[in-house]
Amino acid sequence: MSTTVDVPESSNVGKGKAVAVARPGGWKKGLAIMDFILRLGGIASSLGAAATMGTSDQTLPFFTQFFQFEASYDSFTTFQFFVITMSLVAGYLVLSLPFSVVAIIRPHAAGPRLFLVILDTVFLTLATASGASAAAIVYLAHNGNQDSNWLAICNQFGDFCAQTSGAVVASLVAVFILVLLVIMSALLLKRH
Numbered sequence: 001m002s003t004t005v006d007v008p009e010s011s012n013v014g015k016g017k018a019v020a021v022a023r024p025g026g027w028k029k030g031l032a033i034m035d036f037i038l039r040l041g042g043i044a045s046s047l048g049a050a051a052t053m054g055t056s057d058q059t060l061p062f063f064t065q066f067f068q069f070e071a072s073y074d075s076f077t078t079f080q081f082f083v084i085t086m087s088l089v090a091g092y093l094v095l096s097l098p099f100s101v102v103a104i105i106r107p108h109a110a111g112p113r114l115f116l117v118i119l120d121t122v123f124l125t126l127a128t129a130s131g132a133s134a135a136a137i138v139y140l141a142h143n144g145n146q147d148s149n150w151l152a153i154c155n156q157f158g159d160f161c162a163q164t165s166g167a168v169v170a171s172l173v174a175v176f177i178l179v180l181l182v183i184m185s186a187l188l189l190k191r192h
Helices: 027-054 077-105 110-143 158-189
Strands: 002-006 017-021 057-062 064-072
Touching: 027 077, 027 110, 027 158, 077 110, 077 158, 110 158
Parallel strands: none
Antiparallel strands: 002 017, 057 064
């Protein structure tokens, strides 16, 4: 693609006409590349959140080795939901990489972009739900609830609470990345 522009005879460009080459894709291609990079970051944060939560486990001996207190992610159904959904989000982001590459190669194609914006919204909802529910349980683990007689367990299970808190933070990073992906996909679907 090229366009011709009239240039005055007195300029240093040369006589007659100069050719300015238009870049195919333009800003849409740049956003498509940023989309791919954000997807890689989303994979890292969601997979890190799932792995951190899935490996959170701490055992405290009480009087003898035969009587112990244990805190593990699988003791809480909310944390199990968190591990499953963050693993699904990471798997989706891995499977969406080829569509992101197609969007880089063909930045004006609306089909792959529309597919990505719909599924990004669905998985954004899952990541937000699991991150928020896990954050509520982590808050209870840190502070307890006097009205319900729930005691804070983080005084005894410090390592467990640190790991679960880190997993919640990583999931919130993944949620932020998914929000950016939805906004960028919506911008890329715009005609002008």
